[in-house]
Amino acid sequence: MVGLTRSGAVASLMVALLVVVGCGGGGGGAPQSNTPPGTLEVALEAEPPELDPNLSSAYVDRQVMASLYDRLVDIDENGKIVPMLAKSYDVSDDGKTYTFELEQGIKFHDGTPFNAEAVKFNLERYQEKDSVRSTELEPVKSVEAVDEYTVRVTLDRPFAPFLAVLTDRAGIIASPKAIEEGGGRISKNPVGTGPFEFVERVRGDHITVKKNPDYWREGLPKLDTIVYNGIDDENVQYQNLRSGELDLIDSIPFVEFENLQESGDYRVSVVPGLGYQGFYLNTQQPPFDNKALRQAVYRLVDREAIVKAVLRNVGGTPANSPFSKQSFAYSKESDSYPEPSVAAAKKLLEEGGEPNGFSFTYKTDPSPASQQLGQVVQNNLKPAGIDVKLEQLEFGTLLEDSSNGNFEALALGWSGRIDPDLNIYDFVTTNGDFNDSGYSNPKVDRLLNEARTISDEGRRKELYTQVMEILHEDVPYVYTYHSNTTTDFAMQLNVKGFTAYPDGILRLADVDKKQQGG
């Protein structure tokens, strides 16, 4: 026991030392990359668990997949849908038939040709029940290879987000031969048409890809090798960038952001993301089956304080809708929020029959940022007599409680998708997959169902604005901020040609890394 307590004392001393060492790092030397030119050492927030697009459910998988595979269509830096493997596409007037003209002469990494049959093979594979993609392609009725380079997809109803879905994993075309050889699965031997070929994966450490010499886009890719390192601690990423062990990192500690930008020693890229954060209020049980109490909470949350204190003004922007500025559905009107007001909240509390306030439990994940966000919300609500009890749950448990409706309030955000439908439909329509508040409003259902069937963006935006007006009144969910965390990167100065995309996915074919100082 004495030995144990001694080690305890040593542990606490080490904590103190760690801090002191941390302070010493402030001075720093001239930054320099220690990695060879032509090789890019990338840090990802986690090691991608799955490289088969058929089975992938983690966002981070997409970072590596973007190098290995091409998709039928892609987005540009403004979030507009652009051709990729399909050099053009045509949508029928009734919005049910999509015809894709494919690029010709492309080969998969295993030498087999890319053609309409390959597209049909992949899309049909994604439609099978055991595919993680099947719900995304649920409106697809049939896929037809019209000729060698033409594919026709028929939907059973108009579905406006369809092309946006194809910019993600459901649009990835992998080698049918490799899939067959792998027994229907290419997790270990991913073969696509992408700018880089798979080399190796060392579990718990890194994934390496190398240049595809026969890549179909002229002159690309520029790099020889990319090493993707899974590093879940943003401080570790940051320190390794500074020591030159990493060339590009995907997580920047908020508080270091300005230093990093102002130092001029690194390039920092940040664009607004497509996602949002906030918390559900459970409309199916007390206290939040009472609309006035939901509104009271809504009127007290100080979004600017959250962005300032928790995100250090760099991790995101205040939000009151699921649509960030990157989305065509964004409107200033629906994303603006009322000034926090204790007086207004008290009036609502009286209306709701709880003039002296009430208390509720707010469930959240245990990350430092989420905890602090909870504390700010707690502090915001206190002046009106609303007592918030914070409960932190491991992420898996949190997701479970959320989908089971086992909560009063629960903080859970969304990483965001290109099409606005995918940011709102399943979250607020009656019995929607992610409608964890148990909210139901027939008018919202009707407007959102209409919005997903029409293709005119202006008209859709009008519908979404109407929906937001209702949601601001009903408050099944309190939006707090649009997160930048998936879309901010820092890199060494000799990393050239980097472009940021609103979906936060690294497209590295155009990126090059010159000799130090180049």
Next chain:
Amino acid sequence: MSEAVTAEGSQTQAIQPRERRLAGFWRRFRRNKLAVFGLAIVAVLLLTALSAPLIAPSDPRAQDYALTLQPPGVGGLMGTDSLGSDVFSRVIYGARISLMSSLISVGLALLVGVPVGLTSGYFRGFWDEWIVMRVVDSLQAFPFLILALVIAAVLGGGLGYAMIAIGIGFVPAFVRITRAQVLSVRGRDYVDAARAIGTGHTSIMLRHVLPNSLPPLLVQTTLAMGYAIIAEATLSFLGLGAEPGEPSWGSMLFQAQAYLTSAWWMAFFPGMAIFFAVLGFNLLGDGVREALDPRTYD
């Protein structure tokens, strides 16, 4: 009449050596400078915890978003944290949470461990050999922290459960120590004598066996206090202890993680508080052990 005389006689005999022993203990303890230093730290810690509202300049939960991450000096004695709370006030109140949770968890371990060890060592037999000791062995097979983590994870988060988890984690050590002492004492002549004059088991255990098992328990309790502080901080750091926002040293460290390179004071002061608190209890425990050790008798 003769009976009363005997009783009186034995009483005076019992008191004198105990007083002498206490004086000797204090003399030996005092000679150990480190032990006195440990005692001083623990005393300061106790005083701080008791008078936290008088010492702390502000509410440890108060947030001021206009004054976040202020360095020590500008933002109070120990600066402010990322939510603009005063770090000094939080460290002061943290002493309360730390001491309270270690007192309760060690108290729980004593409450369970001592009676179990006492009866099990006194009666021996199947219950002792095959039930109690096997359970204790299997509990001890887990590293203490893993055990506390598993218990905390099963019971759920929150400081109350963390204290129970830590307490359960300590039980085996207290059972073992009590039992070992009981085994060495139960065969002594005075126990046999008590039994011979017809004293009941409970009375023998409480009046003759337990008092003579106290010194090692005292040492163990002091050391366990220190370890309980670490354990509470660790569980809070891992999100299984104090509620977020509570001024616990462990959760302060957790919150400070993201600011290690930019706001060192957020981690440094709670880290130092944990360090000194644990150091204090360890030095005190070591001092008590040495002062009680028969080999250091002068």
